[in-house]
Amino acid sequence: MTEYDLNKPYIQYNEDILTGNIPSCKNIFLACERFKEWFDRNDMYLDYEEVDKRIRFVSKIKHFKGKSAGQYFHLLPYQQWIFANIFGWKWKKNGFRVTRKVLLFMARKGGKTALAAALCLSQMILDKNLGQEIDFVANNGQQAKLGFEYTKNFAESIDPENLIFQRYRDSVKMPRTKSEICVRNSESMTLDGLNSSTFIMDEFHASKDWDLYNVLKSSQGFQEQPLAIVITTAGFLLDGYPLYEMRKVCIDILKGIKQDDSQFSALYELEDDDDWQNDESCWIKANPSLGVTNTYDSLREDVVGAINQPSTEYNVKTKNFNMFCQSNSVWIQNKYIERCMQPVNLEDYRDEYVYGGVDLSAVKDLTCTSICIPPNEYREKYPDKFIFKTWVYIPAIAMEESVNKHLYKEWVKHKEAILTEGNAVDYNLILKDQVDLTDIITFGNIGYDSYNATQYVIQATNAGLPMQPFAQGLGNFNKPTKFLEMLIMTDKVIIDYNTAILWSFNNVTLKYDYHENCKPDKPTQEAKIDPVISMTEALGTYLASSGYDAQIV
Numbered sequence: 001m002t003e004y005d006l007n008k009p010y011i012q013y014n015e016d017i018l019t020g021n022i023p024s025c026k027n028i029f030l031a032c033e034r035f036k037e038w039f040d041r042n043d044m045y046l047d048y049e050e051v052d053k054r055i056r057f058v059s060k061i062k063h064f065k066g067k068s069a070g071q072y073f074h075l076l077p078y079q080q081w082i083f084a085n086i087f088g089w090k091w092k093k094n095g096f097r098v099t100r101k102v103l104l105f106m107a108r109k110g111g112k113t114a115l116a117a118a119l120c121l122s123q124m125i126l127d128k129n130l131g132q133e134i135d136f137v138a139n140n141g142q143q144a145k146l147g148f149e150y151t152k153n154f155a156e157s158i159d160p161e162n163l164i165f166q167r168y169r170d171s172v173k174m175p176r177t178k179s180e181i182c183v184r185n186s187e188s189m190t191l192d193g194l195n196s197s198t199f200i201m202d203e204f205h206a207s208k209d210w211d212l213y214n215v216l217k218s219s220q221g222f223q224e225q226p227l228a229i230v231i232t233t234a235g236f237l238l239d240g241y242p243l244y245e246m247r248k249v250c251i252d253i254l255k256g257i258k259q260d261d262s263q264f265s266a267l268y269e270l271e272d273d274d275d276w277q278n279d280e281s282c283w284i285k286a287n288p289s290l291g292v293t294n295t296y297d298s299l300r301e302d303v304v305g306a307i308n309q310p311s312t313e314y315n316v317k318t319k320n321f322n323m324f325c326q327s328n329s330v331w332i333q334n335k336y337i338e339r340c341m342q343p344v345n346l347e348d349y350r351d352e353y354v355y356g357g358v359d360l361s362a363v364k365d366l367t368c369t370s371i372c373i374p375p376n377e378y379r380e381k382y383p384d385k386f387i388f389k390t391w392v393y394i395p396a397i398a399m400e401e402s403v404n405k406h407l408y409k410e411w412v413k414h415k416e417a418i419l420t421e422g423n424a425v426d427y428n429l430i431l432k433d434q435v436d437l438t439d440i441i442t443f444g445n446i447g448y449d450s451y452n453a454t455q456y457v458i459q460a461t462n463a464g465l466p467m468q469p470f471a472q473g474l475g476n477f478n479k480p481t482k483f484l485e486m487l488i489m490t491d492k493v494i495i496d497y498n499t500a501i502l503w504s505f506n507n508v509t510l511k512y513d514y515h516e517n518c519k520p521d522k523p524t525q526e527a528k529i530d531p532v533i534s535m536t537e538a539l540g541t542y543l544a545s546s547g548y549d550a551q552i553v
């Protein structure tokens with residue numbers, strides 16, 4: 001076993017987190033627990049010499065801008081701890097690094113880009129592999145330019161005479177080892193011939209799909225000790241999007257729900273119960289460089305601005321405190337939807353009376369059906385709650401041509417959506433599924449949009465289903481829309497857990513008329529809300545059929 005040496009700043013930092021001397025969020029605490037527990041493992045060891053060598057190397061780099069210009073880059077204790085986690089742990093069987101995937105998640109002005117540039121240079125100098133390709137990838141040209149500025153100037157501070165490095169427009173090369181650091185813009189980079197030994201993706205929160213990450217990761221297939229590093233703040237893209245999903249997996253690993261020794265994550269963030277407006281002591285949880293790379297005064301100014309101008313609150317929470325937020329235009333915030341979600345097994349509601357909603361609007365994209373099961377005092381489980389279950393259908397053509405194809409493929413893979421063959425949704429399959437449901441439940445009425453549904457409705461009626469038109473105007477949607485919101489906000493509903501539904505709720509805004517009638521709407525063409533529409537139709541059909549008093553309008 002390796003000694004847990006408190007004389008090392010990175011070990012002392014780990015201990016300060018565990019003892020509470022440094023305030024931390026629960027995910028950093030769990031990461032420090034894991035770090036300490038690994039000292040008791042017999043299959044790995046912490047290579048102190050390797051960690052200290054990396055730290056010494058970075059200390060030879062000079063800053064080139066701001067108040068630190070001309071000063072040497074001394075890694076803060078938490079940055080040393082990050083280096084120890086990435087480079088220090090090695091397998092006893094072969095001496096290779098344990099860590100191969102990294103998520104560094106912290107608020108802005110934390111020095112992420114500078115740290116990434118220093119890490120890249122340390123890889124090129126200290127890994128000693130010939131022909132290294134180290135890719136620094138940003139989501140846009142401006143961020144890529146910033147990354148290259150740090151990389152180029154750091155290299156110049158070490159080697160002002162160009163004896164080691166050659167600096168070009170978008171790369172820094174080391175001819176002696178035939179290695180290079182390539183700073184790329186994901187908007188314009190070509191992916192042909194990639195052979196990345198290390199890559200760093202900056203500001204991953206803006207990524208809408210996994211394509212670039214997966215291409216870079218697959219390019220590492222022949223590397224003995226690859227490193228895939230993501231550095232980012234939080235963002236506004238939630239369920240279904242890469243960063244949000246990556247973070248959830250990392251948290252599961254920290255909690256021991258999933259096992260992956262190769263993944264290291266440093267998730268510096270505030271938690272929901274932290275009072276970011278009034279309690280400055282919690283700010284360091286998301287800003288481990290607070291007082292060095294960013295100041296309390298600057299952060300106070302942003303907080304006061306958010307208090308005085310609430311429209312800026314979401315940006316401050318997301319960028320200054322690393323809390324995932326939705327736009328304030330979103331209908332119902334994600335946390336309330338998630339609270340109501342759990343798997344729904346229809347066998348628990350056998351022989352109950354239900355109401356349906358069918359959204360047949362998109363023959364080449366999503367088509368959805370929902371059922372609403374009203375409260376039932378004789379029901380054993382959840383007698384006072386509304387229960388919703390929704391089916392999402394996707395035609396094969398959408399899996400290749402839709403802008404949301406990356407999401408659709410994940411939903412189908414995890415059986416959260418049903419794939420139909422061909423260039424349009426198979427309405428016959430939908431009808432068959434609805435008829436099959438009658439073996440378990442009894443339909444009251446099934447609401448549908450009359451537009452383009454004539455043939456489907458004829459077939460459904462002939463099959464014995466009680467079809468009922470559901471007008472699509474705001475006046476007709478108003479009551480079920482507001483009632484559904486009330487059910488969600490008061491925790492009086494159970495929605496079948498499905499990331500497709502959660503994603504759709506994230507897209508919903510409300511459209512109003514002059515009489516304050518409202519209806520779910522979508523801000524863009526690609527922002528699908530079909531599951532929410534079918535749920536609202538099902539609820540509206542119930543309210544209209546039963547005479548239920550919604551007591552909200």
